[in-house]
Amino acid sequence: MTVTVRYFASLRESAGRAREEMDAAGVHCALDVWRRAQEGRPLPPGTLIAVNQEYAAADHPVQEGDEVAFFPPVTGG
Amino acid sequence: MTVTVRYFASLRESAGRAREEMDAAGVHCALDVWRRAQEGRPLPPGTLIAVNQEYAAADHPVQEGDEVAFFPPVTGG
Amino acid sequence: MAVHLFADALDPWGTLIRHQQALTAGQFGATAVFVGTMRDFNEGDDVQAMTLEHYPGMTERQLEAIEQEAREQWPLEDVLIAHRVGRVHPGDPIVLTAVWSAHRQAAFESCRFLMEALKSRAPFWKQERLQSGQNRWVKSSTPGM
Amino acid sequence: MAVHLFADALDPWGTLIRHQQALTAGQFGATAVFVGTMRDFNEGDDVQAMTLEHYPGMTERQLEAIEQEAREQWPLEDVLIAHRVGRVHPGDPIVLTAVWSAHRQAAFESCRFLMEALKSRAPFWKQERLQSGQNRWVKSSTPGM
Numbered sequence: 001m002t003v004t005v006r007y008f009a010s011l012r013e014s015a016g017r018a019r020e021e022m023d024a025a026g027v028h029c030a031l032d033v034w035r036r037a038q039e040g041r042p043l044p045p046g047t048l049i050a051v052n053q054e055y056a057a058a059d060h061p062v063q064e065g066d067e068v069a070f071f072p073p074v075t076g077g
Numbered sequence: 078m079t080v081t082v083r084y085f086a087s088l089r090e091s092a093g094r095a096r097e098e099m100d101a102a103g104v105h106c107a108l109d110v111w112r113r114a115q116e117g118r119p120l121p122p123g124t125l126i127a128v129n130q131e132y133a134a135a136d137h138p139v140q141e142g143d144e145v146a147f148f149p150p151v152t153g154g
Numbered sequence: 155m156a157v158h159l160f161a162d163a164l165d166p167w168g169t170l171i172r173h174q175q176a177l178t179a180g181q182f183g184a185t186a187v188f189v190g191t192m193r194d195f196n197e198g199d200d201v202q203a204m205t206l207e208h209y210p211g212m213t214e215r216q217l218e219a220i221e222q223e224a225r226e227q228w229p230l231e232d233v234l235i236a237h238r239v240g241r242v243h244p245g246d247p248i249v250l251t252a253v254w255s256a257h258r259q260a261a262f263e264s265c266r267f268l269m270e271a272l273k274s275r276a277p278f279w280k281q282e283r284l285q286s287g288q289n290r291w292v293k294s295s296t297p298g299m
Numbered sequence: 300m301a302v303h304l305f306a307d308a309l310d311p312w313g314t315l316i317r318h319q320q321a322l323t324a325g326q327f328g329a330t331a332v333f334v335g336t337m338r339d340f341n342e343g344d345d346v347q348a349m350t351l352e353h354y355p356g357m358t359e360r361q362l363e364a365i366e367q368e369a370r371e372q373w374p375l376e377d378v379l380i381a382h383r384v385g386r387v388h389p390g391d392p393i394v395l396t397a398v399w400s401a402h403r404q405a406a407f408e409s410c411r412f413l414m415e416a417l418k419s420r421a422p423f424w425k426q427e428r429l430q431s432g433q434n435r436w437v438k439s440s441t442p443g444m
Contacts, residue, residue, distance in 0.1 A: 009426070010424075069357070071424070072424065072436070073440075074420065074422050074424060075418075075423065075425045075436075075437040075439060076382060076424070077394050077417050077418040077423070077440060085277065085279060086279035086281070127209070127212055127277070130209070130215055131215070146212070148277060148279070150293070151273075151274070152278065152294060153208070153248075153273060153277075153279070154237075154272050170312060179336070180336075180339035183336055184334075185336065186331075187330075187333075188329070188330070189329075189332075190328060191325075191327060191330065192325070192328070193325055193327070193328040257443075258414060258441075262411050269403060298402075
């Protein structure tokens with residue numbers, strides 16, 4: 001199975017990329033996606049997660065074709 | 078001594094005039110002004126009083142040349 | 155510091171734009187604005203027109219005092235209060251309050267304070283002309299809190 | 300219902316005026332507006348410019364959800380949310396929230412709700428360029444309550 005991983009703001013900079021398609025075979029939840037994509041790098045405290053453009057918890061299940069995004073606290077307005 | 082008496086909105090209508098110069102000899106406070114000008118008609122409940130364009134209590138002292146105004150609750154905005 | 159009474163049309167956005175041109179961009183981060191507009195209904199009745207009476211002199215003094223109180227309570231870059239007087243019709247803007255501040259909390263709170271204080275203390279009175287032809291003094295302001 | 304993202308200049312008053320022309324005069328008595336503008340200082344430093352990053356698609360969905368929540372909580376005639384993205388400079392407007400309602404309480408409260416919800420949930424991120432040449436991600440929004 002394949003998922004799209006997206007990074008924004010400071011997480012985009014530290015990941016060195018804005019998005020990637022990732023083979024997610026054996027991946028169950030959003031946190032698993034981070035671990036595989038970031039090769040074990042710990043999730044920075046306060047990181048927000050969105051699955052298919054809706055906020056989600058780290059244990060949110062992930063399916064084929066999902067878009068999983070990681071980003072720091074938002075600072076708009 | 079003379080004072081200027083002013084009425085606004087519904088009190089202007091019920092008084093039948095907007096302003097008058099009144100001989101206030103023997104008058105001590107704003108309420109006395111009302112009583113003399115309105116010949117004993119009771120002060121309508123909720124009436125607001127201003128002396129020289131500042132809100133004042135009914136017992137506020139009145140002096141020569143003062144402007145004493147009576148009006149209903151304000152409804153601007 | 156600005157308090158304006160308009161006997162003719164009050165153009166709230168134009169007034170705001172002209173006022174803001176005098177301010178230093180970059181100094182304020184938050185602008186909060188309230189505009190009150192005449193509705194065509196009140197207390198279940200259709201309203202055709204309205205006359206806004208005021209107490210010339212005292213009205214300006216009260217509005218200036220209200221502005222001063224806001225400036226003492228919050229750090230504000232600038233304050234604008236404008237109010238219509240005379241004959242108005244449904245859809246006509248009646249009142250404008252605007253504040254400029256570094257942060258939004260002060261802007262929101264002080265803008266609301268200005269309106270509540272104006273409603274409770276500034277000597278204005280509304281007389282409605284109903285569709286039926288009857289004239290009716292508005293008895294009290296709607297509670298805003 | 301209206302949510303707009305501007306990659307070029309956001310003209311808050313012009314946007315507001317154009318939006319309001321579609322509304323029925325007389326139906327609303329209260330308009331509350333907030334405009335957030337870029338300041339030239341933050342956390343003690345001079346800021347030269349700022350880049351507003353966002354999550355296209357999710358940002359619009361979040362803003363629409365926030366508008367919907369406001370409409371469920373208050374009786375609103377209309378709602379407008381506009382936000383700038385891309386490179387901005389001190390004095391540039393960044394955000395506009397506006398609501399039209401029959402009464403001022405709903406207008407004030409919902410306008411503030413929109414801003415607080417937008418600040419806490421809409422996926423935007425600010426990177427400041429300081430006078431020193433350093434780029435700095437803004438860590439968190441200032442508390443608004």
